[in-house]
Amino acid sequence: EESELISKKYPLLLDTVKMIADPQVRNLATVGGNLAHGDPANDHPATMIALRASVIAEGPKGTREIGIDDFFPDFFTTALETNEILTEIRISSPPPKSGGAYLKIERKVGDYAAAAVACQLNLNTAGSIEQIGIGLTNVGPTPIRATSAENILRGKSPSDDLIKEAGLLAAGDSDPSDDLRGGAEYKKDLLCELTQRAIRISIERSERSG
Ligand SMILES: Cc1cc2nc3c(=O)[nH]c(=O)nc-3n(C[C@H](O)[C@H](O)[C@H](O)COP(=O)(O)OP(=O)(O)OC[C@H]3O[C@@H](n4cnc5c(N)ncnc54)[C@H](O)[C@@H]3O)c2cc1C
Secondary structure (H helix, E strand, C coil): CCCHHHHHHCHHHHHHHHHCCCHHHHHHCCHHHHHHCCCCCCCHHHHHHHCCCEEEEEECCEEEEEEHHHCCCECCECCCCCCCEEEEEECCCCCCCEEEEEEEEECCCCCCEEEEEEEEEEECCCCCEEEEEEEEECCCCCCEECHHHHHHHCCCCCCHHHHHHHHHHHHHHCCCCCECCECHHHHHHHHHHHHHHHHHHHHHHHHHCC
């Protein structure tokens, strides 16, 4: 949270960490535990989806690497076997002109998300989006990759219309339920807006990065 390296190279991670619970919880909780719990309301899963991370699982048969897209097969379920523990999280070093952002709406400070969006992207020399990852928090039984939103942006020069369309597509990629944090339609509206904002901030940060 106070690391200069994380703040410079992985602003998405820094944004995410700051939005989790409160300092007391964060002082004890681990990123590995946040993933291994398999809770779709946790914030790190969507961020790791956006970063295209992988996790290392260690058990009696040795170690194996699990891609983040295969790690959350179902509600509160992970790809870990009962005799495995998560020992490592691997995130690639971001290429030049990379940036990311995590935006979360919560009812009050320290709460889980009504909806949240993680975005990580990099720009090519012409200013088009080369690679992009978008992860969604607490809007379905598992953390969700907003595949349609990613696909419409990849390889394109990011215009206002395109970013708006990506917001709508991300909402379409989600599967929220009505609950104490709001109705499903409200959450989709949040996602549409948060996705657009997260993309814009990610682009600004990419342009500023080395
Ligand atoms: C008041 C409160 C508010 C919170 N708010 C948020 C929030 O806003 N956003 C958010 O993302 N999270 C939130 N959390 C969750 C918190 O950030 C931690 O992710 C969570 O408590 C797990 O903590 P831990 O790392 O100590 O894991 P534990 O509590 O020790 O473990 C959680 C589960 O994962 C398993 N586990 C843990 N580590 C491993 C491992 N390395 N390998 C295999 N299995 C493992 C455990 O067996 C257990 O089933 C909140 C928690 C509290 C108590």
